Amino acid sequence: MVELTKVTRYYGPKRALGPVSFEIGKGDTVGILGLNGVGKTTLLRILACGLRPSSGRVRIDGHDVLQNPHEVRKRVGYLPEVPPVYGDMTVRDYLAFAGRLKGMTAEAVAGRMPVVEESTRITEVRDMPARHLSQGYRQRVGVAQAIIHEPDLLILDEPTHDLDPVQIVEMRAMIRALKDSHTILISSHILPEISQTCDRLLILDDGRIVASGTEAELEDRLFLSRRIRVTVRPGASGVAAARARIAGLAGVKKVKPLGASDGIAEEPGSATFRIEGDSDVRAEVCRALVEAGHDVITLTRAERQLERVFVGLVAGGAN
Amino acid sequence: MGATGIIFRREFNAYVRAPIGYIVGAVVLFLDGLLFFGVALGPTAERLSGDILSVFFYFASGMTTIAAVVLSLRLIAEERQTGTQVLLDTSPVRDREIVLGKFLAALAFLSALNAATIYMPLLILVNGKIAIGQIVAGYAGLTLIGGAVLAIGLFGSALSRSQLVAAVVTSVITTMFYLFWELSEAVEYPLSRFLAALAIHQRHFVGFQQGIFHLRDIVYYLSLMWFFLYLATRVMEAKRWE
Numbered sequence: 001m002v003e004l005t006k007v008t009r010y011y012g013p014k015r016a017l018g019p020v021s022f023e024i025g026k027g028d029t030v031g032i033l034g035l036n037g038v039g040k041t042t043l044l045r046i047l048a049c050g051l052r053p054s055s056g057r058v059r060i061d062g063h064d065v066l067q068n069p070h071e072v073r074k075r076v077g078y079l080p081e082v083p084p085v086y087g088d089m090t091v092r093d094y095l096a097f098a099g100r101l102k103g104m105t106a107e108a109v110a111g112r113m114p115v116v117e118e119s120t121r122i123t124e125v126r127d128m129p130a131r132h133l134s135q136g137y138r139q140r141v142g143v144a145q146a147i148i149h150e151p152d153l154l155i156l157d158e159p160t161h162d163l164d165p166v167q168i169v170e171m172r173a174m175i176r177a178l179k180d181s182h183t184i185l186i187s188s189h190i191l192p193e194i195s196q197t198c199d200r201l202l203i204l205d206d207g208r209i210v211a212s213g214t215e216a217e218l219e220d221r222l223f224l225s226r227r228i229r230v231t232v233r234p235g236a237s238g239v240a241a242a243r244a245r246i247a248g249l250a251g252v253k254k255v256k257p258l259g260a261s262d263g264i265a266e267e268p269g270s271a272t273f274r275i276e277g278d279s280d281v282r283a284e285v286c287r288a289l290v291e292a293g294h295d296v297i298t299l300t301r302a303e304r305q306l307e308r309v310f311v312g313l314v315a316g317g318a319n
Numbered sequence: 320m321g322a323t324g325i326i327f328r329r330e331f332n333a334y335v336r337a338p339i340g341y342i343v344g345a346v347v348l349f350l351d352g353l354l355f356f357g358v359a360l361g362p363t364a365e366r367l368s369g370d371i372l373s374v375f376f377y378f379a380s381g382m383t384t385i386a387a388v389v390l391s392l393r394l395i396a397e398e399r400q401t402g403t404q405v406l407l408d409t410s411p412v413r414d415r416e417i418v419l420g421k422f423l424a425a426l427a428f429l430s431a432l433n434a435a436t437i438y439m440p441l442l443i444l445v446n447g448k449i450a451i452g453q454i455v456a457g458y459a460g461l462t463l464i465g466g467a468v469l470a471i472g473l474f475g476s477a478l479s480r481s482q483l484v485a486a487v488v489t490s491v492i493t494t495m496f497y498l499f500w501e502l503s504e505a506v507e508y509p510l511s512r513f514l515a516a517l518a519i520h521q522r523h524f525v526g527f528q529q530g531i532f533h534l535r536d537i538v539y540y541l542s543l544m545w546f547f548l549y550l551a552t553r554v555m556e557a558k559r560w561e
Contacts, residue, residue, distance in 0.1 A: 074411050
């Protein structure tokens with residue numbers, strides 16, 4: 001559906017993007033994650049035919065964005081960070097205008113309108129002038145204009161921008177509902193938004209993709225899945241013996257005691273260790289400690305925290 | 320309806336829905352009326368009806384010029400300012416269709432404003448003796464000079480997201496075209512003839528206000544419109560991919 005090959009974009013001498021290359025298959029939901037200013041919007045605007053790449057090739061559904069931009073524009077729905085809504089128009093008139101601009105007939109727009117209003121839940125505000133809409137509704141109307149012409153590819157740039165927590169939850173639900181009928185590309189610097197709505201992630205840093213894959217694959221890349229934490233109540237042999245027992249296990253590379261400085265609520269008579277291994281060694285650790293007369297209070301895999309993956313990657317963890 | 324028609328409809332409705340349309344309309348009609356009763360009819364009551372009508376069109380052309388400048392400023396700059404230009408940029412619509420749709424909408428609104436002044440020539444017609452042709456020519460002239468200034472304004476509006484910058488650019492270019500007549504009198508032939516030929520008002524509008532259609536005047540205004548609409552389109556094309 002989307003193919004980028006060595007795409008770059010320069011603003012004067014400054015490189016804002018690239019070179020980046022990736023592909024997105026039909027029906028995928030892909031998140032572009034990156035801090036502010038790393039080139040996310042530049043990338044999305046290139047895909048939406050709103051910005052010319054300095055070099056490289058971009059094809060959407062087999063059409064080159066430079067050679068055949070109108071064919072690409074017919075196939076793409078784009079929600080920029082600020083929804084392009086005319087305040088003087090009612091929501092209904094605005095959506096009709098957007099649909100006609102995208103090449104739909106008046107009859108097709110009339111037929112499509114109730115479906116779009118329903119799926120974006122804007123029916124109750126359809127006759128209101130857009131200038132009276134709340135930020136949440138403006139964002140929904142922005143999504144509505146992006147899907148009015150049933151595009152194959154839906155591009156959403158920071159779709160939860162400026163929304164309150166309730167509106168964010170609603171927007172996520174809306175995006176999840178759209179996954180069945182569109183290939184979706186979402187950019188965000190808000191990590192839960194990406195992890196809760198996307199099948200695959202592209203992590204962008206300084207205009208380049210530093211990692212891509214599913215959330216689990218990215219965690220694995222930073223060894224987070226091979227990191228566990230155990231809290232024990234040592235037996236008669238003491239804390240040092242418990243630590244030595246863990247360290248002596250095959251597959252365990254490192255055992256680090258954790259304390260209050262690591263955010264651990266210490267209990268009298270117990271000790272917590274972080275264990276890094278070549279593989280998931282939870283079962284071996286538990287068995288060994290119990291056999292050695294230690295009580296295992298908790299034993300957990302390192303939390304699946306996308307934030308840690310993200311920070312690790314943009315801080316050089318991918319290297 | 321093509322993209323030009325779709326954009327025309329949106330833009331024309333925007334003038335009707337927004338305060339700017341009413342403000343410009345009210346000011347133009349008020350000042351046109353004031354000038355008509357205060358100056359055109361004025362103290363020289365013995366003036367011929369045709370001369371009164373000519374003076375009316377003379378002042379109306381000035382008001383039309385000012386209205387055209389104000390109406391054109393928002394056309395593209397406002398879209399960039401509010402972020403709605405993105406919708407146009409990412410839609411399968413050609414830049415010339417956008418420019419033409421906006422231009423025709425502004426011209427239609429300006430023409431509607433001018434049409435609302437028709438009661439003044441009709442008053443002369445009822446109380447005096449004038450040729451219908453002079454009225455037709457006068458309004459045709461107002462439409463042409465208004466269209467030319469709107470095209471200049473559209474170009475100015477395409478250059479920047481700031482309506483202030485658009486106002487400055489449009490005002491400077493329009494004033495320049497007005498001053499070409501005065502400049503032509505200050506320089507030697509053949510430059511004087513060249514500058515006089517470019518003068519937007521004194522050279523090319525006077526015929527219309529007297530009820531005379533000159534092909535050269537019509538061609539001049541249409542050329543001016545085409546030239547600045549072409550420039551605006553090129554600016555849009557460049558900025559669309561910027």
